[in-house]
């Protein structure tokens with residue numbers, strides 16, 4: 658899925674996070690976004706989700722303009738893993754079931770077999786499906802969030818520090834798997850040096 662940002666300006670009060678910023682990602686590109694804290698990495702993902710509306714400029718996703726009329730339908734092309742899972746009640750299974758129940762997600766494959774294949778891949782135990790989410794470690798919660806996002810099987814995958822709390826061995830497995838997803842456009846916000854991506858965006862320069 659092609660992503661295009663043209664002449665984007667984003668201001669929060671006195672702070673300008675993006676100033677006439679443009680970016681073009683061809684379909685199936687994997688982009689690694691780096692930059693210091695506060696440089697706008699999460700804001701970039703939030704722009705693509707329509708959670709943040711630019712003060713100036715245009716965004717196109719899959720060739721369609723992102724605006725108030727299109728945001729709901731375009732969001733159905735996007736799977737997003739936030740930096741931190743919101744505080745949720747219930748078990749991992751219940752969380753995945755809630756995600757699946759949204760009308761837009763009902764056709765996605767949330768079968769036990771598919772869930773457990775992601776769990777196995779990311780080193781989660783089948784029994785952890787029945788564990789309350791808040792009892793999972795930060796790294797386990799990240800692997801659960803990534804599982805949920807992958808089950809949605811959307812063409813655009815946005816990862817915001819999705820492996821930051823995971824140990825090195827698991828992290829490498831997750832990175833390998835993500836980089837094998839050649840049929841998806843992936844934007845990876847990460848401090849980790851281990852990610853392989855076809856394209857890198859360093860936001861340091863936009864703030865120097």
Ligand SMILES: Nc1ncnc2c1ncn2[C@@H]1O[C@H](COP(=O)(O)OP(=O)(O)OP(=O)(O)O)[C@@H](O)[C@H]1O
Nearest residue numbers: 669670672674692693694695696697698699700701
């Ligand atoms: N809704 C908001 N209201 C006010 N300021 C905001 C808002 N969202 C982001 N900012 C500010 O915009 C700047 C960029 O934030 P952003 O979260 O995109 O940075 P980041 O590069 O992801 O940082 P980190 O690496 O610490 O997660 C920060 O100075 C932040 O305080």
